[in-house]
Amino acid sequence: MTALLDLLPQLMKGLQTTLLVTAFAAPLALVMALASGLARLSPIKLLQWLAVIYVELFRGTSLLVQLFYFFYVMPLFGLSLDPVTTGVLVLALNTGAYGSEVVRAGIGSVPKSQREACIALNMSPAMALRRVIFPQAFVTMLPPFGNLLIELLKATSLLSLITIFDLAFAGNTLFQTTGRTLEIYGLVLMIYFATAMVLTLGMRWLEKRMGAGRDLEFRP
């Protein structure tokens, strides 16, 4: 047991970076998802195309390849960022592309009759989207967004491969210095799992809070 305990400080330091990267990448991914998801529904063809290219590019290639590309190749084009910024950027762009699908599906899930009610109230399409369609769609987007958040957390482990000292990196370092494989990787897995569970609970809480009026039982 004490043996396990002296591994913890190092791992906790790594976890800090993991959480930090997740905390920066998640909101950025949300912005990308909303921007590209809505752009694909826009009447402006150019916006549609840009969004499709972005989504296909980042969903069609592998995250790890994207990470190495931004880490090794982009500096050749003059885009030199520190590893953490690179990591946050790539994770956000990748997750945002997947989120784009969630946004599109969420908007599509709102019944057509809601749009018709907006027309009957003489709302402009933009206002209908903002005040009626999107608020309803967003509630249905939350569960898949929650899944993406977990995917994002797990994906941060790849940042250890571009020299970022995150939880995975801490585990690897400890393994190389102590050789205690089973405890270290077992512990690292447990910490990732616990973190994921906390995030899942947080998302559930958010879903409950945002669901006002939707899942209320019928009470005459």
Added chain:
Amino acid sequence: MNFDLTYLLQIAPLLLKGAVVTVQATVLGTLLAAVLGLLLAILNRSRLRIVRYATTAVVLFIRNTPLLIQLFFLFYILPQFGIALPTYLTGVIALGIHYAAYMSEVYRAGITAVPRGQWEAAHALNMPRALVWRRIILPQALPPIIPPLGNYAIAMFKDTPVLATIGILEMLGVALAEANRSYRYYEPLTMVGILFLIFSLFSAVAVRLLEKRYAAR
């Protein structure tokens, strides 16, 4: 920055060899995941509560931990227990186990979608449970979930570069090895990206065909 086509052609055979490894790993990993996933889904309907809880916990744990660490875990720990597998096989097993957890959820949804009355009708015909699964439930549950299973196969394909970290020479592994030798990252990595894109577009079309085919039922 100039894209050196001659250099690219020079390394192209290597990259294509890597692509073959990638595809192979995906196919084997998918087969393993499909079998293990089904097993997990059936165990999750067991009459023993402990078995149901255990499978739920296993699926939850695998889905909520990174593939990379699972891979390291298997790679470093199996030998400690005297199981010395070829590196390649370890990689395939890691992919298979990771995606089995995802696929089991898909199977579960498919199985739940079979109406309760089907179980009851089979029961009324005095069929043994194994027979009910084989002849009644699975033939109805499987066709509609083939497209989502295909989507997970595509997701696995995009996760194969992780295998490079334990020294498997799939596409990314080859590209990095080449880059390390020549200090040229631009051409190999761009090529890997393009190959992924091509494979992804084709596989997306394939899944859409599957959807068309199985949606009609």
Added chain:
Amino acid sequence: MLPANIPPSPALRLRGVSKAFGSLTILDKLDLDVAPGERISIIGRSGSGKTTLLRVLMTLEKLDAGSIEVFGRYLGQRPEGGRLVPATPEETRAVRGDIGMVFQQFNLFPHRTAIENVIEAPIHVKKMGSKEARDMGMALLCTVGLADKADHYPRQLSGGQQQRVAIARALAMQPRIILFDEVTSALDPERVDEVLSVIQGLAQESTITMLIVTHEMRFARDVATRTIFMEEGLIVEDDAPAVIFGKPNKARTQSFLQSVLGRGL
């Protein structure tokens, strides 16, 4: 003040209005004039084009041919060089503001309470102050008998209550024409009367122009100043309710009424 020698423009003026879905003709070169303050009940079998007529008036469907004028202004079109060309969305919205609609399936916003449903558009489309909108909204909910349900979400209301909120919501935009599209068809039988009596009350107390598509024949007769019988996208008969329901002139009207009424109202 308009000079006395210019006749007031009709509330609605339809000329050659046509709509087809694929090879199926739903509205067949329809002409119709509606004077301000008229209440027209529209009857006919399902598929006769009644609902589609309301939907093209609300710009929920695009016209294939023909024109619609609302109080003298073209809807969705604009004359240019002697022809009608599609109007901009802003122009369409300016004309559409005169029309309101109540739907068969209510179409309330599920994420808003009853009062929020009513004041949403007045505040955000008409830029009404929120205090003023709220007062008006409460008054309207009072009219439809739901003041005590103002803070309930649609899910917490019965179908009849939801439909009454939807009526209040349409009225809150102060339309000059209101379209009722089979507003009781989705209701349980015992909930039908509460909705019909709200519309009856509205008919008695206001001069708003109404187009009412309904399968409730007694209501169609009692509420309207004029009744239209439609079949296969055409107006077969257009007369006073007393004539249509008492002694229709066309055999097709007669046979329709016989089939839905049996022995009588």
